[in-house]
Amino acid sequence: MNRKHTSPKCLPGIIRIYDKLYKFYGPQGWWPAKSRLEVIVGAILTQGTAWGNVEKAVHNLRKAGLLQSTVRISKTRPEELARLVRPAGYFNVKSRRIRNFIKFLADRYGLSLKKISRRETSVLRDELLQVNGIGPETCDSILLYAFERPVFVVDAYTKRVFSRHDFFRPDAGYEEVQKVFTENLPVDKKIYNEYHALIVRLGKEFCRKKPECGQCPLKEMKYLAKGL
DNA sequence: GACCAGGCACATC
DNA sequence: GATGTGCATGGT
Numbered sequence: 001m002n003r004k005h006t007s008p009k010c011l012p013g014i015i016r017i018y019d020k021l022y023k024f025y026g027p028q029g030w031w032p033a034k035s036r037l038e039v040i041v042g043a044i045l046t047q048g049t050a051w052g053n054v055e056k057a058v059h060n061l062r063k064a065g066l067l068q069s070t071v072r073i074s075k076t077r078p079e080e081l082a083r084l085v086r087p088a089g090y091f092n093v094k095s096r097r098i099r100n101f102i103k104f105l106a107d108r109y110g111l112s113l114k115k116i117s118r119r120e121t122s123v124l125r126d127e128l129l130q131v132n133g134i135g136p137e138t139c140d141s142i143l144l145y146a147f148e149r150p151v152f153v154v155d156a157y158t159k160r161v162f163s164r165h166d167f168f169r170p171d172a173g174y175e176e177v178q179k180v181f182t183e184n185l186p187v188d189k190k191i192y193n194e195y196h197a198l199i200v201r202l203g204k205e206f207c208r209k210k211p212e213c214g215q216c217p218l219k220e221m222k223y224l225a226k227g228l
Numbered sequence: 229g230a231c232c233a234g235g236c237a238c239a240t241c
Numbered sequence: 242g243a244t245g246t247g248c249a250t251g252g253t
Contacts, residue, residue, distance in 0.1 A: 047235040089250040
């Protein structure tokens, strides 16, 4: 990164959309999980997958006692883990990705989530991104929802919704999109938490094949990117 | 039966 | 650096 200093653009639209969505939907209660470990595993399982299928896989894991501790997962055979996460799709890939994370945690933190949770956010982010199978969205979801760090999560809906409203081009990169939000919102994990969840909620209801745009809470909000 | 879902890594150009 | 493809189940 060798770019000149640019003064942060003020885009009130980013805040206005948040207010609009929050008033429309209310708090979303994310992440829907019972423990830190469950958030991390869920974040991997939800990659490219509908949440309903993830819930089935999480249910299997919980029933098998694997979400009680990282040690339990580390002692589980790969085929067994894959069998349990099967309903979430890509089960061989995801089984391996969960094990990659557990191996990383074992190698560096003795399988202790408590120890890893003491690390500084930027260090943690760099480390997580080195784990094969943890990309930017999964990484930031873990940071925000499992470790409660003020990191904004960007997903496909975020790009779709906000590029349509002209905040950035549709082919904008992850960090570029993330920056639009972090530069225009207070650094607040609670707001980041709700905002991402609200965008997903909105996306599910209005960004699919035949969106009923007439009911969309953002339907009257044009030119927001210009700050109007 | 087609299309999509709270991505990511890897091959290829 | 950009683009294409494999990974897979379950709901609409």
